[in-house]
Amino acid sequence: MPSAQRIAIVGAGPAGFYTSDFLLRAGFEVDLYDLLPTPFGLVRFGVAPDHPKIKSVTRAYERTARHPSFRFFGGVELGADVRRAELLERYHAVVYATGTPTDNRLGIPGEERVGSHAATEFVAWYNGHPDHAEREFDLSAERAVVVGNGNVALDVARMLVLDPDELAPTDTADHAIEALAQARVREVVVLGRRGPAQAAFTNPELLELGELRRADVIVDPADVELDEHSAAWIASDAADAIHRRNVEILWEYAGRRPTGKSHRVVLRFLRSPLEILGDADDAVAGLRVVRNALEPDGRGGLRAVATGETEEIPCGLVLRSIGYRGVPIPEVPFDERRGLIRNDGGRVVEADGSPARGEYAVGWIKRGPSGVIGTNKKDAHETVDLLLADRDAGRLGEPDPELADGEAVAAWLEERIPHLVTWEGWKTIDAHERALGEPHSRPRVKLVRVPEMLDVAHGASAPR
Structure with a gap:
């Protein structure tokens, strides 16, 4: 019979690791699962490669992984390799931390044209995600448009205009380094449907644009003029320091004179896409946009x-x-409208509104894609507090004690999944990637195909 209650966490990104840490501190045994052989999720495949300081958060996750009651099982697909019911038979609770890996659509004509893509796909491509390693992006156009006003939009714009020498010492996937070095994009237009006061950039990301080696930042002063509603909001106690500082930074950019650099990033506001225009080959040839005005939405905000x-x-x-x-x-309650696991503050909720005993959600799949990496720590704490309250009230799951035994769980997984990757397997992959990067003064050269990762994790040499 197990000596401690055991929790399964599905998803080894930031939310999964923060949840693991809190649960381990509370005396649980934790098994952390991931679809890929590699952990860290968004940190490995979402953070821009030229932001190594942000990636250093993995040191904290590695400390969590050294806890004697922690195990990692990579290469496990929930719904295919193992089922929801099988986890609930073996664990006192299951926490879903799978993130939000797909994108919202614009819903406009021409969105399927060649050359129209989700930023998520582009980010995954240059970060070496195995699902996108074989993708190709035509970067031969001189102008690109990025629709959106968040940090990811700025990351994408920056990656398109970085000097090849700035990319070379990063862990950008090799295929992307080569393609970006040959890109002909000279101007990137970043569009926001609302005004500069509503932009979701963080201050450091916005400031970073002004330090690009070979790109000027262009902002039309007319675009930074605040409408009366935005001006009143920025001047009120309701506005936070981040948005106020964004407006100041944008005014500073608007006052700059172009220095004649070879590339440009143009920030434009109050524009919404209407149609992606095409040429005779059905490739993207342009974007038709409409100018917006801001009006009160009746709920204390402004709408475009x-x-x-x-x-x-x-x-x-x-x-x-x-x-x-x-x-x-598969089988986990899902809110199709919001694109999230159906939950109440972190407790998974069935279709009839009743709580799903012993099941929880954390991170973006719980609350939606908001905040920065560290935001997931507070979110994980909230979900774990609910789990602890349910434990104290006797409302966790009731697995079969024999099935819940740690050795029995490991044996079951190894029989079910021959390619299973443990934390030791990941450390072998990690060492291999770092060794590949060392001769080139890079933090690592990523393996971008799952078979390569599995070969290394299990002691075979990875084909290059």
Whole structure:
């Protein structure tokens, strides 16, 4: 009979690791699962490669992984390799931390044209995600448009104009380094449907644009003029320091004179896409947008309303970065409208509104894609507090004691999944990637195909 209660966490990104840490501190045994052989999720495949300081958060996750009651099982697909019911038979609780890996759609004509992509796909491609390693992006156009006003939109814009020498010492996937070095993109237009006061950039990301080696930042002063509603909001106690500082930074950019650099990042506001235009080959040739005005939405906020004034922006590449959605997990309650696991503050809720005993959600799949990496720590704490309250009230799951035994769980997984990767297997992958990067003064050269990862994790040499 197990000596401690055992928890399964599905998803080894930041939310999964923060949840693991809190649960281990509370005396639970934790098994952390991931679909891929590699942990760290968004940190490995979402953070821009030229932001190594952000990636250093993995040191904290590695400390968590050294806890004697922690185990990692990579290469496990919930719904295919193992089922929800099978986990609930073996664990006192299951926590879903699977994130929101797909994108929202613009819902406009021409969105399927060649050269129109989700920013999530582009980010995953240059970060070496195995699902996107074979993708190809045509970067031969001189102008690209990024639709969205968050940090991911700025990451994408920056990656398109970085000097090859700035990319070379990063862990950008090799295939992307080569393609970006040959790219002909000279101008990236970043569009926001609302105004500068509502932009979701963080201050460091916005400031970073002004330090690009070979790109000027262009902001039309007319675009930074605040409407009366935005001006009143920025001046009120309701506005936070981040948004106020964003407006200041944008005014500073608007006052700059171009220095004649070879590339440009143009920030434009109060524009919404209407149609992606195409050429004879059905490839992207431009974007038709409408100018917006801001009006009170009746709930204390402002909404963008089309004025009817339109314009066309010639371009050959459109990347949408307008938010993310979760993917349903087989048999797990899912809210299709919101694209999240159906939950109440972190407790999973069945379709009839009743709580799913012993099941919880954490991170973006719980609350939606908001905040920065560290936001998931507070979110994990909230979910774990609910789990602890349910434990104290006797409301966790009741697995078969024999099935819940740690050795029995490991044996079951090894029989079911021959390619199972443990934490030791991941450390072998990690050492291999770092060794590949060392001769080139890079933090690592990522393996971007699952068979390569499995070969290394299990002691075979990875083909290069």
